[in-house]
Amino acid sequence: MRPATAVEMPLHGPSSPVLHAPSAASPPSWTAGDPVARWLAACRCVGGRWSVRLELRGGPRVRDDLDLARAEQDRLLALWARRDQIGHFERLGLAPTGDGAAIRRAWLETCRHLHPDRYYGKRLGAFAAILAELFDRARASAEFLADPRRRARYLAELEVDGRDEVDTGAR
Numbered sequence: 488m489r490p491a492t493a494v495e496m497p498l499h500g501p502s503s504p505v506l507h508a509p510s511a512a513s514p515p516s517w518t519a520g521d522p523v524a525r526w527l528a529a530c531r532c533v534g535g536r537w538s539v540r541l542e543l544r545g546g547p548r549v550r551d552d553l554d555l556a557r558a559e560q561d562r563l564l565a566l567w568a569r570r571d572q573i574g575h576f577e578r579l580g581l582a583p584t585g586d587g588a589a590i591r592r593a594w595l596e597t598c599r600h601l602h603p604d605r606y607y608g609k610r611l612g613a614f615a616a617i618l619a620e621l622f623d624r625a626r627a628s629a630e631f632l633a634d635p636r637r638r639a640r641y642l643a644e645l646e647v648d649g650r651d652e653v654d655t656g657a658r
Contacts, residue, residue, distance in 0.1 A: 547613035554609035567617045575628040575641060583645050585638065594629040601625055 547567075549560045576583045581593040599605070601622040611618065632638045 547617060550612060552610070553612050553614065554606075555611065555614055560614065563614060563617055563621070566621060570621065570624060574645070575632050576645075578625050578628040579632070583642055585635075585642060587633070587635065587638075590629065590632045590638075594625070597625045597629075598622075 547564060549557055549564065551557070553560065555563075579590065579593040579597050581589065584590070601618055603618060603622060606615070606618060632641070
């Protein structure tokens, strides 16, 4: 069985489709069934690094052969599924507050659960990408809330929208 990233035609060398294209200025035409086209469609750039989008690979599933407890896998999947709907305070598992020390404590607690070093050397499968994304989002939220002026504006927006309640199980 060939790997999913195998390319039917070499991209470099004398038989390269780029070298034998009708016009050197026009790129080769990829068909929908072409492995390269499928691979490129599944990739995205996050923070300057390219990665395969998990949604396009069928999404992560709870598995018994990983070094994560099933409850931990369920918790990470639930948080990852809601990653675009939760706000800065929820990402840190904190009720909206203007207290910088409380935000710092919540960030440190979130680090304890999501930091990549906690899982060093463990078999994580697709959960490695989930943890990296969740940690990056939590870090961005902590940096955003660390600035008192941005935090004050954000709290005012939350008050206007009436979103005072928070799911503290977000960590």
